[in-house]
Amino acid sequence: MRAAIFTEPGGTPTLQEVEHTPLQGNEVLVRIAGVGICHTDLTGLNGNVPLPMPAVLGHEGAGVVEEVGSEVTHLAPGDHVVLTFDTCGDCAACNGGHPAYCVLSGPLNYFGTRLDGTTTMVQGGREIHGNWFGQSSWGTHAIASARNTVRVDKDAPLHLLGPLGCGLLTGAGTVMNVLRPQPGQSIGFWGIGTVGLAGLMAARAANCETIVAVDLSDDRLALARELGATHTFNPSSTKDVVWEILEATGGLDFTMEAVGLGSVVREALMSLRSPGVCATVGLQALDNDITIDQGHLLMGRTLTGVIEGDSDPHQLIPHLIDMWRDGRFPFDRLVTEYPLDRLEDALKDFHASKVIKPILIPSDSSH
Structure with missing residues (x-):
């Protein structure tokens, strides 16, 4: 071998x-x-x-x-x-x-x-x-x-x-197993790579009404729109991406960040309405200090870390293949x-x- x-x-x-x-x-x-x-x-x-x-x-x-x-x-x-x-x-x-x-x-x-x-x-x-x-x-x-x-x-x-x-399991599992949005709710994704797009596709399959995608690549944002995003934002072309998201959506029920940088975690958390849940799944290093606004968190918001989509792979992987067959993933x-x-x-x-x-x-x- x-x-x-x-x-x-x-x-x-x-x-x-x-x-x-x-x-x-x-x-x-x-x-x-x-x-x-x-x-x-x-x-x-x-x-x-x-x-x-x-x-x-x-x-x-x-x-x-x-x-x-x-x-x-x-x-x-x-x-x-x-x-x-x-x-x-x-x-x-x-x-x-x-x-x-x-x-x-x-x-x-x-x-x-x-x-x-x-x-x-x-x-x-x-x-x-x-x-x-x-x-x-x-x-x-x-x-x-x-x-x-x-x-x-x-x-x-x-x-x-x-x-x-791993990557697809993490993104889809975070949405399906942890955040669990209901039809009509809103969700946002920071980092439009494999994990972010897997989460986005799962959100679309869950019939979320508002799906936000945030990334520095316009090409990836274009793909996100093709796969179900209703709003896309490039932080490099806006002065305040959080303000623009809040203005466009009134705040999101759920967010997921797949980057791991403290600044990105804060953006995803600050874009929530109250109550709301932000899942952080991005990994920069095993030791990775971030700071958040505790006063903002106190207003009914949750920040949770997720590994591998909190999934049982023996159940989720065959399910994702079935969703792929149906055109939903x-x-x-x-x-x-x-x-x-x-x-x-x-x-x-x-x-x-x-x-x-x-x-x-x-x-x-x-x-």
Whole structure:
């Protein structure tokens, strides 16, 4: 198998031959058909999370099961699957329907090894740290646990489905599971990338009457209008975007920001009517101080943080595919495909905001 290995913060991953270590009882080996690039991958590349190196990133993989461990009963070779974040399946959060807040989320998704300290990949005598979000799928194959492997119907476009495991799940899940707007209510989105547009499409599917999109890119705002936004604002071309939103809408019932900058969180919060709820989902770094107006918050407003859309992927991913079939969640419009060996080009285009959701296709994949 080949995997994109990087060895230092800020370094460029390079495709290299590696071997996977023997499957443990609850693991599966998946041949990757397509894998997305997500902003969280960039935090790993930049060294903003404690991932040991050399390492392999990638956490929006989709592919075909090739092998299963001895304890796996609900998956079989040949199954089409989407890989998502890993969980323990046993803690209070997992048992309570909130697996995104699993007590073992850190060790299972960010530490680069299995819980027993072993790695899923080696290169000769050198350990290669995988297990990024329980998969490390920037490569031709990935090892995942049965817990974070979601079986999907074989008639769906498998090579495009990987982002349903994170970026699309986060945006849509935040709207559908946390904010839960009712028909006729209003909502706004800051940051019109994969997460913001996934939330926007979910809001349209929920029949929100007023849908606001805020971004610095006029091209992305144009796409937001095509996908359901009723109002768009570019902060670079207005003196006070909050005032303009309040003037146009009277204040929003809900907002979601997918940037993570303190200034953006404040804009999204200040654009709420009272009462109202703002969800912050953008990640700049694990330590990220922001300031808000407590007096404004006291007037019945809520600021909440959301990881992975507070979703159960085994329920939400198949549902989003059904919505795609019905034309209510056209996520394929966000995608640009790249061969896996053009990872460096895909990363450059993603950094430069030339594309919304790059998907890497291994050369031995067919679709």
